[in-house]
Amino acid sequence: MPAASSPGLAFAHLNLRWNPFRDLTRDEWIDLADADCAGILNHLSGHDARPVVQLLGKKGAGKTSHLLAILRHRPEAAYVHIPEGQRREIPEARLILIDEAQRLTRRQKRHLFRSDTPLVLGTHTDFSARLTRCGRSVLSVHVHRQMTVERLHRLINARIAWSRRGPGTVPSVSSETTRALWTQWQPDVRRIMRELYLQFQNMKTPAEV
Amino acid sequence: MSRCDIHIAFDRDDRTYRGGERVSGMVTIRAHEDFRCNGILLQHYWKTHGRGNVDSGTRQEIRLQEAWSFSAGDEREFPFEFDSERWPLTYRGHFVNVDHVVQVSLDIPWARDSRHEEDFIVLPGDIPEQFRGDRTESADLQDAVAKKPASSGGLVAKVLLGLLVLIIAGLLIVLFTMLLPIFIVVGIVTWLRRTAVRRRLGEVECRAPVVKVGPEEPWRFHLAFTPRRSFRINEISARLLVQEVAVSGSGTNKTTHRHTLYDDKVILEPSGFLTAGESFSRSSALNLPDTQAWSIKTDDNSIEWTVDVRIDIPWYPDWSKKFELQMLPPAFLSPLPDGSADTTLPPDPSDTPAPSGAASDPSDNSRTGSDREPLSSSADSAVDAVDRQSVPATIFELVSAIQAADRYGSERSRIADSVAGMEFDVPILIDRVSSTLGLSDAVDPDHRDGRTITGTIAGTEQDVQLFTRAASADDADALTRGDVWEARVHVRKWDSLYSRLVLSEI
Structure with missing residues (x-):
């Protein structure tokens, strides 16, 4: 007591x-996120058309921290977290960061993967084959190796x-x-x-x- | 190096304030380089921190400065003041903490805002509106915390939300239809369980007079039933469990953390047999601990006080009833419904004797709350004024002296003690009349069998409790709420728990 x-x-x-x-708020997490984003940022702003970055890893490995570190460098990006069992509208933006991307609906995946919008996906599922088929330039990062x-x-x-x-x-x-x-x-x-x-x-x- | 340093200083070194008190201080900004800001904003609000997701209250905003240009080396000061929130109060726990903060931010165009925050402590002070009700009624704890307003979307978002609700409602109807057989089975099992328990125990009456409680009070309850059959029990008990509950993450990442602050059990009846037709009736009490773990409930953080009264029957469904208590600071608690000075109730004449080792009557409950330290020393102590100048000649002078004294210290008690033995004529606006309880330590033999009158001194806001003599019982019984009764009294003491004078009829 x-x-x-x-x-x-x-x-x-x-x-x-x-x-x-203690647990962090989103803003605090953005401030404190420590991830090596140089390669990711290069890929996003490089000459490759329609770039996509996949952040792959198990629970707690640092996918969200990477996404929020990218958001700190690219504040114009839209960040969307998809809670379990829920849907989220994906906004229009010059760069879209999606946390738990494996929870996107089929329609959302089809629309997003075929679009020209640069994407960063935090995901448990490897979408590289599908993204490549859509003509995307894919960089896959296994965050636990970072x-x-x-x-x-x-x-x-x-x-x-x-x-x-x-x-x-x-x-x-x-x-x-x-x-x-x-x-x-x-x-x-x-x-x-x-x-x-x-x-x-x-x-x-x-x-x- | 950042563009500037932001320093927030409070007018009190210990940064400690009572709810509703004025918080003031100074914000100092030292610029390290030239820059322009669109404004300087001060926000004050409460927030949780610990193992759970951060919950926070409505941010109250004060604009300290409109657009301003700083030059390197500039140092500017901005005074601030506001009234502290009354609830929630500062709390330090294991998984849950509640703090009040002042945050200052500089809106700098095309750059990340500079901001800094400092915490301050809020202790019980003015009573929040939500807690003014009777002690028998629960307050809405989620309503009691002013929360961050939910963001309202545009028209499109609202239409989409409406459609989503319709779709979900349709899905729920389909799901309900599919799951109906399961619901029926669960319903039958529940009904059978209740019927089986009722077949053995008959109707069980379990009641408690209050749900809003204070530290170190005994929480009384009464359990009565007449078994329909003879059977063995493991025990009959009441368990008080106090837990911090913090939820972190969401979805698959959601984790609920629980930390037990207090776990106590009283045994009303140990293992043994209950005999058919022999009624069981027992009043008992759980002694609540001295604590500052006030009940709180936000989205992801809470402090829960529960009592589980249970009849544990071996190889058979248990009977149980759960009470959710609300632990509040003594100053927030209104008088008890029976108007007695304490929470002790007379033993039910039908009470069956308690087994050895089982809890019976609670310990003395005459806590006064006078251990509270005053936060700020008043320059002219009201009690000194009484001692130095004149002893109050009338009850109204006494009330004025009491009202002028610090409500949180022991000054009011000292003022009341200073007029011990004096006689006063008091007109009392009646609120309630009840029988005086002989168990109370506040009652001397002359006033046993009398009546206890609660009300206010007519023409003032001062609450009183008056013990009448037995000879006045009939007159007192004839009184109804709103009547005024004049009595000649002695002042017995100041009851700081209820902020009232305790009087006895001469």
Whole structure:
């Protein structure tokens, strides 16, 4: 049971504003997304006509983070997330990013794949054969291959830096801990964040984990 | 380096305010380069953070500055003030946290807006409108949190939505028709289950006087039934469960996280036999913990207080009833329906004796809430004024002194104590008259068998509770709501839980 005394400022004892590994809003996710997008952006703005990028990977591997990192670089793009069992209208835009693209309806797939609009698809299903048949220039990126222990370490400590309340010491996560988490849970970065949430929830003073 | 630094300072170092109190401070912007902004906007709102999706309330906006050009090295200050929201209150938990924030953003053309936010703490203060009802009625907790308004689409979107609703309704009708046999089977199973339970237990009466509760109160309930058959039970119990519930993700990624804050059970009857025709009637109570985990319900984050009263029958369907309690700050709670000073009710004469180890009557409930610390020190303490100048000569002077004192500290109690032994003539506008409960520690022998009158001092807003003598019982019984009754009284104490004076007739 939480102490019945008046609440203080959240996570002030760790010099943080909140638990760094809490759930994020869309805007926060865009700000924090750390993905290597150079190749993807090159493909989208290259000489190939009608480009498509597929982001393939399992749950928690980083497909949404990649999409939102692209959105940060290309703010004119339209981002659409399709929840399970639902349909979403696909807007007209110069670049369309679709999260959970395997949930597009047949009609939407036919229309989108045949259109000239550049696409980025976050998907569990590989559409490359079908896209190629539609005359699309396809770049497939397996997002879990993009993640390394070094990148994960950077991502984790960027979250902590983003949560900083003021000058002074804040907790940190060592590269050894990062490696151990990666060994145990790869490629599920979301699961790693969940483990760290619990660690930070129980932390009493700023220290290295 | 960013274009500018944004610094938000509050007028109180601890950033702690009561609901409805004025929050003020200063926004300082230091420019690192030349730039132009289309405006500076301050927003204040509540939001959740933790393991669940972020829920937030309506953003109240204050425009601090219209278009403005900054030069490198400029430093400008913008004062701000607003009234803090009354609900939800700041909460620190495991999976759920609630915070109030001030966010300042600079609208910079053709660039990402610069923004910064700082949190502040909101404690119980003014009572939100939604909680003003009776304690027997639940408040709409989702209505109580001002939420981010849903975006309204255009005409095309509305037509599409209408069509979608029609299609879904059609599909549901088809689905319902297909699943009708399953519904019938489930209905029959449920009916058989209830019938089987009723065949053994007869009609079970389980009631509780209140659903809105406060910390450290005993929550009383009554269970009565007369078994139709003799049978064995594992136990009869009531379990209080307090949980944070946070939902993260959506669709296939949706995960519900639960964290138990409190789990307590009272056994009304241990394992044994119930005999046919022998009635079981028991009043009991669960002692609620000292807590700040106020009930809250937003889209994806909630704090749930439930009590599950259960008759556990081996190899047979259990009987159970679930109560959803609403834990609220004491200052938000209205007097109990019976008008008594506490939540203890007299034992039902028909109560069967409690087994050894089972919960019986609750512990003393005379909490006063006087442990609340005042947030701001008032320069002229009202109690000092009473001590230094004059002791109130009339009940109206006493009420004025009390009204002038800080409602959250112990000053009001001290003022009431300062007139102990004095006699006052008090006209009371009657709200309710009930029998005085001999169990209450507030009742001395002279006032047992009397009546408890609740109401207000006529001509004021001050609530009172008056214990009459037994000799006045008949006169008091003749009173109805709206009558005014004059009595000569002693002031017994200040009841900070209900913000009222407790009086006894002389």
